[in-house]
Amino acid sequence: MADIPTFDMKPVHVPDEVLEKLKSIPTATVYNAVRYFGSPLCVCEGLQNYTMGRKLAARAKTLRFLPNRPDIMAENPNGPESPEYRAMGKCGPGDVLVADIASDVKTVVAGDVKLLQLKMNNADGVVIDGAIRDLDVLRDEDYDLAVYATARSLHGGPTATPAEEDVQVNIGGALVRPGDVLVGDDDGVIVVPSWMAAEVADHAIEHEEVENYIKTKIEAENVAPGTYYPPQPESFEEWRRVKKERGL
Ligand SMILES: O=C([O-])CC(=O)C(=O)O
Ligand SMILES: [Mg+2]
Structure with a gap:
C-alpha cells in the first residue's frame, strides 16, 4: 500500500480530463482502484445500464426524494422551482443527475418530459436508485443521455416527493456527495469520491x-x-x- 497518497478528503472539482481517463478503462478496474484506496462501499448495488454499451464518468448533481406526506408535498410544490428542476438545472456537460428515491419503484423519478431539461443542457446522463419511464422516447428522440437505474416502470408519482437537491444521498448502498464522480459501464455503476478521482x-x-x-x-x-x-x-x-x- 506504499503508493497510496495521503488525501485531505475535501471535496474538489474533478476536471474533464480526469473524467475522460475514467471513461477510457473498464469500470471494474476503476472499482478495484477505489477499493484499494480505501472506499470499498462504492458500488451502486442493483443499478444497471439501460443504455447498453454507453459509458459514464460524470460529476454528481444530487436530488433526494422523500416519502409523501402532506407537509413535505406542500413545502415542495410542482413547478420550475421544484428541487428536481433545480438539480437538473445545475447539470451541464460532464455532469450527471443522481436521484435517490430509496429504491422505491412505485414512483418514477422522471420520463421524457422532465428529462428534457438534461437533454437541453447537454448533461451526460442520469443515475437513479429507483425507476425511470419513457426510455423508448429517450432513445427515439436521441436524448443522448447515459441512463443507469434500478428499474423501468409505468408508475407516475404517487409515493414520493422530490424534496432536496445538492445533498448527500444513498444510491444502492453507496454514499454520493455532490461533485463525486459516477463511473459506469455494462458491469454496473460506482461512486468515486471527488478528492481521490485523479489518483x-x-x-x-x-x-x-x-x-x-x-x-x-x-x-x-x-x-x-x-x-x-x-x-x-x-x-x-x-x-x-x-x-x-x-x-x-
Ligand atoms: O410523470 C412523470 O412523473 C414523469 C414522466 O412521465 C415524464 O417526465 O415524462
Ligand atoms: Mg412521460
Missing part, C-alpha cells in the same frame, strides 16, 4: 495497461493466467521498463 484514474489506467501486457505474455507463452495474474510488483516494473523502451 484513482492514474492508478487504474496503469493497472489496465499491466493487465493488457500480461495478457500478451500469457498468450505468447501459452501459460495459465495464474502465472501472471493477479499482477505482481515485478510485472509493474517490467511494464514500466517496456513502456520506456517503446517510447510510450
Whole structure:
C-alpha cells in the first residue's frame, strides 16, 4: 500500500480530463482502484445500464426524494422551482443527475418530459436508485443521455416527493456527495469520491495497461493466467521498463 497518497478528503472539482481517463478503462478496474484506496462501499448495488454499451464518468448533481406526506408535498410544490428542476438545472456537460428515491419503484423519478431539461443542457446522463419511464422516447428522440437505474416502470408519482437537491444521498448502498464522480459501464455503476478521482484514474489506467501486457505474455507463452495474474510488483516494473523502451 506504499503508493497510496495521503488525501485531505475535501471535496474538489474533478476536471474533464480526469473524467475522460475514467471513461477510457473498464469500470471494474476503476472499482478495484477505489477499493484499494480505501472506499470499498462504492458500488451502486442493483443499478444497471439501460443504455447498453454507453459509458459514464460524470460529476454528481444530487436530488433526494422523500416519502409523501402532506407537509413535505406542500413545502415542495410542482413547478420550475421544484428541487428536481433545480438539480437538473445545475447539470451541464460532464455532469450527471443522481436521484435517490430509496429504491422505491412505485414512483418514477422522471420520463421524457422532465428529462428534457438534461437533454437541453447537454448533461451526460442520469443515475437513479429507483425507476425511470419513457426510455423508448429517450432513445427515439436521441436524448443522448447515459441512463443507469434500478428499474423501468409505468408508475407516475404517487409515493414520493422530490424534496432536496445538492445533498448527500444513498444510491444502492453507496454514499454520493455532490461533485463525486459516477463511473459506469455494462458491469454496473460506482461512486468515486471527488478528492481521490485523479489518483484513482492514474492508478487504474496503469493497472489496465499491466493487465493488457500480461495478457500478451500469457498468450505468447501459452501459460495459465495464474502465472501472471493477479499482477505482481515485478510485472509493474517490467511494464514500466517496456513502456520506456517503446517510447510510450
Ligand atoms: O410523470 C412523470 O412523473 C414523469 C414522466 O412521465 C415524464 O417526465 O415524462
Ligand atoms: Mg412521460
